[in-house]
Amino acid sequence: MSLYFFGSSGYIHAKAVLAQYLIKDAWQHTLQNGQQTPPWAWADTFPVATLDINGERLYVLSGATGRTLAFAPGHLQSTPLPGEQGNSVITGHRDTHFSVLASVQVNDVIAAQTTEGVSYYNVVSTRIVDESNVSVIQNTSQGTLTLITCYPFNGLMPNTHLRWVVSAKRMP
Template sequence: MLSSGYIYAKAKLAQHLIANAWHQTLQTGKHSKPWSWADTFPVAKLSITDKRYYVLAGATGRTLAFGPGHMSSTALPGHLGNTVITGHRDTHFSVLQDLSLQDEIAIETQTGKYHYSVYSIDVVHQQDLSVIENNGFDELTLITCYPFNAINPNTPWRYVIKAKSFTP
């Protein structure tokens, strides 16, 4: 129980440090690390319902301990292709379980703000890589482990939200 509390607190505090780095990135136009020893930097601000999350470059386990991570082999938000962002189900991406079809998600990058509408909610096996494929249009894919209330941290299932770009 103490371990899960530490993980949650670390994730929450990191978002404040990452927010400062994000604001510095927007002001200077250069990627800013959230702390001096960081091997990542914020690439976007993600808005889901009334929650805001700062997205880090890379989707490694070390990155995801601090915030959602952009899978580097996928498109950046606002670009043609599938933007894939992953996060932990018990911290930042617990909010995904509350999303419904047609809900709106916004992403701010250095180049602008982009809007997406949820069109698909699925549970897939972790080996199903079709969810990260580029479908030729501006698409957002959010992925977290499933089920949300599982005790085992290594479940083989992924909860996948897919959303299409739209102009408000």
């Protein structure tokens, strides 16, 4: 039984890494022709942005569903894209792409690229909240980037009720 769980975990991680190559290619097509390009023929999502966080580039897919998050961080569609006015919310798994959030500190700079250009954000806080705390996704009048993942990092229990939230303000 433990071999099954070990193999299953390895499969999920490998799928997330391989998907990044396909998503990167779709993102390049999107930038070149201005049309939303799915990363594979049967995909029900497409890349909408990139994030550069502490030297790591992450590709962000449209939608924050479980299926999307299996491949990359997902943009909460009810929020503006990075670079737009308001609170742009992006979620991801703590044990794959958003594991990088464990090292994010106040005053770090995050670069977010969309088809409209690159915006820079200064991290103003990191905090732990309960999953029921929806105040972190509420819209703002400022350019804000909110990154959310499960907490604790390296936790053994799935579906924890805690969330690690990184809040950043757009730099002029």
